[in-house]
Amino acid sequence: MKAIYLLIIPLLFLELAWGPAGFDPAIVEAVRLPRALGAVAAGAALAISGHLLQTALRNPLADPYLLGVSQTALFTALLSYVLWRLFSAPYLGYLAGSLIGAAAATAVLLYAARRAPLTVVVLFGVLLAFAASSATQLLLLALPPEELGYIYLSLQGSFAAYPPGPVGYAAAAAVAAIYAAAWAKARHIAAYIHGEEAAKGLGVDVEKTNLLIAAAGAAAAGVATATVGPVGFIGLLAPHMAKWAEKSGRFDKTLHAAAAMGVALALAADNAIRLLLPRDVPATVVLSVVGAPAAAWLLLKYVRGL
Amino acid sequence: MYVAFDVEKRLGEFRLAARGELREGVTCVVGPNGAGKTTLFKILAGILKPDRGRVEYVGVKSRAYVGDLYAPPDSTVMDVVLAGRTRFGGRPVGREDIAAAARFAELVGVGALLQRRWGTLSGGQRQLAVVAAALATEADLLLLDEPMANLHGDRRAELAELLKREARGRIIAYTTHHLDVLPCCDYVMVVEDGEIKWAGPPSQIDPARLTRPKACRL
Numbered sequence: 001m002k003a004i005y006l007l008i009i010p011l012l013f014l015e016l017a018w019g020p021a022g023f024d025p026a027i028v029e030a031v032r033l034p035r036a037l038g039a040v041a042a043g044a045a046l047a048i049s050g051h052l053l054q055t056a057l058r059n060p061l062a063d064p065y066l067l068g069v070s071q072t073a074l075f076t077a078l079l080s081y082v083l084w085r086l087f088s089a090p091y092l093g094y095l096a097g098s099l100i101g102a103a104a105a106t107a108v109l110l111y112a113a114r115r116a117p118l119t120v121v122v123l124f125g126v127l128l129a130f131a132a133s134s135a136t137q138l139l140l141l142a143l144p145p146e147e148l149g150y151i152y153l154s155l156q157g158s159f160a161a162y163p164p165g166p167v168g169y170a171a172a173a174a175v176a177a178i179y180a181a182a183w184a185k186a187r188h189i190a191a192y193i194h195g196e197e198a199a200k201g202l203g204v205d206v207e208k209t210n211l212l213i214a215a216a217g218a219a220a221a222g223v224a225t226a227t228v229g230p231v232g233f234i235g236l237l238a239p240h241m242a243k244w245a246e247k248s249g250r251f252d253k254t255l256h257a258a259a260a261m262g263v264a265l266a267l268a269a270d271n272a273i274r275l276l277l278p279r280d281v282p283a284t285v286v287l288s289v290v291g292a293p294a295a296a297w298l299l300l301k302y303v304r305g306l
Numbered sequence: 307m308y309v310a311f312d313v314e315k316r317l318g319e320f321r322l323a324a325r326g327e328l329r330e331g332v333t334c335v336v337g338p339n340g341a342g343k344t345t346l347f348k349i350l351a352g353i354l355k356p357d358r359g360r361v362e363y364v365g366v367k368s369r370a371y372v373g374d375l376y377a378p379p380d381s382t383v384m385d386v387v388l389a390g391r392t393r394f395g396g397r398p399v400g401r402e403d404i405a406a407a408a409r410f411a412e413l414v415g416v417g418a419l420l421q422r423r424w425g426t427l428s429g430g431q432r433q434l435a436v437v438a439a440a441l442a443t444e445a446d447l448l449l450l451d452e453p454m455a456n457l458h459g460d461r462r463a464e465l466a467e468l469l470k471r472e473a474r475g476r477i478i479a480y481t482t483h484h485l486d487v488l489p490c491c492d493y494v495m496v497v498e499d500g501e502i503k504w505a506g507p508p509s510q511i512d513p514a515r516l517t518r519p520k521a522c523r524l
Contacts, residue, residue, distance in 0.1 A: 060378065185396040191389055194375045200353045201371035202443065203393025247421070249381040250388060252398035 004245060005260040011267035012036060019274050030164065035274075038162025039266035041172040042224040043234055047262025048175075048182055048255070049220035050235025051242070055251045056192050056213045057113055059122050063236035064221035065284075067125025069105040070230035071132035073222050074155065075139065076101030082142050095171070095226040102222030103215070105132075110214050114196070156282035157229035159270045171227045178220050179259060185212055186252035193249065231266075233287040237295055238262035244298070265291070307365035309447060309477060313349050313356035322346060322500040328447070331492030332470050333479040334508075336516070342500040343481040347371055347449045350479075366447045366477065368393060372440035373451035379425025383435045386424060387411050390442030407442050413468065414438040415461075429456040437465065441472060450480035454487065466490035485516050 015036040021027050046064065053062035053069075064070045080097030083089035092100075105128060112121045136155070140148065162168055182189065188209050191199035200206050224231065242257035243249050269286045277286075312325040322342040328350070335343050348354040350361055351371030363369070370393065377386050384407060391403040411417045416434045424432065433456045440450055453469075454462045466487035469478055473492070488494055488508045496504040496515055504515060 058376070058378070183398070186398045187392055187394075188396050190399075191392045193381070194377060194386075194389055197353060198373065198375055198389075199392070201348075201351055201373065201449075202389055203368070203370060203445075243380065247382065248385055249378055250385045250399070253385075255398065 005257070005264070008260060008264050008267065011264060011271060012040070014271050015039065015267055015274075034162045034164035034168050035159050035270065036267070037168055037172055038159040038228050039270045040263050041168075041175045042159065042162070042228045042231060043238075043262040043264070043266025044179065044259040045175045045220040045224040045262075046231060046234040046266075047238035047242075047258045048179060049217050049224070050262075051239040051251060051255065051258045052182065052189065052213055052217040052220070053109075053235075054239050055189055056110065056217070057121055058193060058195065059119075060240070061122060061236070062125075063232070064102075064217070064224075065230055065232035065235055066129065067105075067109060067122065068128030068130075068132050069102050069109070069125075069218065069221040070157075070225045070232075071129045071136065072105035073098035073102040073225035074230050075132045075136045076104070077226060078136055078139055078151070078155075082139055086142060095167070095223070098226035099219065099222040101132075102225065103218040106214050106218035106221070110210065155229060157231040157284050158273075158280055158282055159228050159231075159266065160280050161229055162227050168227070171223050174223050175220065178216050178223070181212065182216050183255060185209060186255050189213060190251040190253075193251070228283070230284070231282075231287070232284040233291050234262050234265050237291060238265055240295075241265075241298075307446065307475075307477060309350060309361060309363050309366060311346075311350060311359070311361040313346075313359035313361060315345055315349060315354065315356050317345065320345075320500060322349075324497070324500070324502050326495065326502045326505055328477050328479055329493065330473070330475065330477055332473040332490070333477070333493040333495055334488055334491035335479060335481045335495045335497060336483070336485065336488070337497035337503075341497045343497050344373070344451055345500075346497065347451055347479070347481065350447070351449050363447070368443075368445040369447035369449070370440065370443040370445035371449040371451070372436060372443070372453075375436045375439060377424045379423060381424040382420065383411065383416060383422050383424065383427070384408075384420045386435050387416075387420070387438045387442055390439035393443060393445070406444075407438070410441040411435070411438040414441065414465070430458065430461065433457060434461070434465070446476045448476065448478045450478065452482065453480050454482050454484055459486070462487060463490070488516075 016028055016032050017023055050063045054060055077094045077097035080092040084091040109125055112124050188204045191202050191204050196206055238261040239258045241261040242254040246254045246257050248254055269283050272286050308327055308329045310327040315322045322345050324346050337343055349356050351369055387407040388399050391399055411420055414434050414437050416438055437453050462484055467490055470490050491508050494508050494511055495502055
């Protein structure tokens, strides 16, 4: 681990201790703590999910947001809400609704990955992202306009949407469990970068490990989407930042670093939104405006170094 | 320690029907393209299931199959050699894995390249790194698919000798089209048309089996 990960500490301190309302313990507890927990849990979850997808699909562009996992999760979460609200179907909850969508999308991607070339899988995921986000827009027509304001923030992806109280703590615990599961089999997952057959030849039980990758990747993206909505960029970039910092491309050697980078990106973006902007905007907006040029610059530097 | 097999496998039009055994030491598997060498190796490694028949492993506790290892251009050589340590558990690689990887890289002659990026290596350097990964598995049964395809003659001979040394007390088998290394093998297995046509020590092989008509003559 490198000193750069200590950057999380001041970012977390800033997230908790400072804001437009100054330092007020009641506000810290009611508003900033859930938000900080959201940035930590969702940031780590997105980074883990992106890292898993990039390794298993052997594609540096894989990310739950780009490949439609987040959007499908959002669609099924909203669908479960609409079915309950309008047709009094049993309420699954936003969390269960997202997990179903994330699992379905991940299963489709991994199924496609076994049959089609990986470039096709990525295109497939991008199509899924378009289809799911458009379907979500159409689904919104089913709801009365006065209810849309409440849903808007979680549709756009914001750490401010993170649920306070027990639900928030449970979601954070779920992320910790997913992290631990990925860590316990990290070496086997790392072998997937050489291809599934090569991994098999090196001694990986691919049937079991495929299940773990699908379940952990989907659950991480699902929990993140259920709690803060679809947030892009972190899943894509955190694993790469980790690989550069650790000077290794292996999943197992860079898992901690990727999670740390995901948390740092999420906290930095949320602090920027809270402290620099007049009102909340989707986290992806800030991450993209600052992050895209930064990523492009890093990429150029990195490609030259190859 | 030995592996005895009697297996059948159909892949489209192709049919493998192979019966034989691998014994302690180095076995070189030769034969034309598409003869079934790789299919046989994958069955012995447990990657492919045979349609019929079985493989009996006697005294073999661990096995590994290493062919061409794809790696992203930003992987380091160390990353790839560490892949050989995959079978030693699920948790992230530790200090002893890194030490073992460095040791085998040194043995194969890529010790100085460990921090180099995969994308900056030549085909031969990559191939040697893959062999280091294969040796780092320390598997009782090590199946190598074409470990010498990209190597220059001198390096090929060195590697053949190294594999022979490393095969003491275990089984190493590799496929090759380079017949100059056959004297470094303990056994030769000739595979043609999905069958094992001949097996035995290299000193007894009938040269007619190995020579092919030359298309161009000087």
